[in-house]
Amino acid sequence: MAINKSITRRNFLSNVLGSACGAALLGAGLSVYSRQTASMPALKIRPPGALDEEAFLGACVRCGQCVRDCPYDILHLAGLGEPVPLGSPYFVAREQPCRMCVDIPCVKACPTGALDHSLENIDDARMGLAVVVDEENCLACRGMRCEVCFYICPLLGEAITIDLLPKTGSGKLPRFIPVVHSDTCTGCGMCEGACVLQKSAIKVFPRYLALGQEAEKYRYDDKGEKVMDEGEADDTPFSSNPLETINRGRGSL
């Protein structure tokens, strides 16, 4: 009797432990896999209103209602083997840019708020940021009066402006440099879609890739130790760092 009992207990335990360990192993593997697949390729862009990528992947249930409600059919759900987290929505600006519908149907369709319903004006969308990535091939930069990206921009004259560089000598052309402004560009990708080159010279990237950031202002003493932050620095009229004094002087000129 005692033997029988211990055998059933052993069977029971090994069964339970077996499944538990199996599940735990699979879970560990999956969490590693999910980290590897979490990053989006630079040219695949989330629909307007998408939460930050990390939060988005926790909120999007991959139902595809945004895809269905897009009147221009620009959105896709990532299939198996695509380098986008499985089943999540994206578009490729060069193929089909976002037309920035005023009523934002894709966001309204989202049942979970992975596309944030607080986005009410499409001009506030920040899907990405356009960057003139190739001035060498950009026709306008080479002085050939293209400026298609400037004219196609839904926020005409705001998100992209043209900087005129006068001609620098005989035989040289004046140059028309498209400049993207990060405070207004929605990342819709109309410019990338319209660029007349075979490969677009202006591309929409995720904002974290496209934007630089100023360093926090700090100074070091002669041993390389951080001594003061910006607020403290304002208390002293002179800096221990001669470079800063020079720079400050230049700024006031």
Add this chain to the structure above:
Amino acid sequence: MARRRDIGAAAVQSKGWYKSHQWLLLRRLCQLSILSLFLLGPIAGIWLIKGNLASSMILGTVPLSDPYLLLQVFLTGHIPEVTGLLGAAIVLVFYLLVSGRVYCSWVCPVNVVTDTASWLQHRLGIKARTHYSRQTRYWLLGMTLILAFATGSLVWELVNPVSIVFRGLVFGLGLGWGVIVALFLFDLLVSHRGWCGHLCPVGAFYGLIGRVSLLRVVAAKREQCNDCMDCFDVCPEPQVIRPARKGARGQRSPVIKNAMCTNCGRCIDVCSKDVFRFGLRK
């Protein structure tokens, strides 16, 4: 164990082919209709329902959402929109009435794949001997929930074959065929009823909903049973039948109360003695 008889042959003889397949036919019709409703939009431009089983919208007014997925979304720390929550509530109430695993046998497309594998297995006399506990699915269910909580991401949805297959059928399958073939071969060669009956955490979740559900299979005329065992052979969860079928002496209820019963109704089909019928939990 080299038993290779025709399951339900006695029922076909006594009731006729149609009567002994009627619930199976109804189920296939139901699964096909649901898929067709979702496909009517993209193929014919008739948008009765948009989305997929994760979340959808009927005629732009009635939302439906998968409560299992919404629970995972909650665990990642995100609060879904009201439409999503309402949809999950509607689905939840529906399955509380008709039993959670009705999802498995009447809705889920994977069921067709694994039922076919099981049928072929029996036909060809293939023995798939890998055995593991039917409780494994609860561990996997727990694992998927913990993963959502720990990573803040719907990790299970990266690999969930159930959503891959249905989403694939509605939005374009791509390499999803591989998943279907893999599930089929796994159930055919590796483990009998391996996926739906042992591993699938989606089924485990819906099974838990079914613990208190109203609609049940009842072994109403169990005294007529001739122990032919056809119901056991055809049942995807045979452990659920025994207490109801053999409980007469112990005064146990003839209602199949085990939540893992999928209400597929195959036992009703294959029984030549009409032991089973659909009824309510008492």
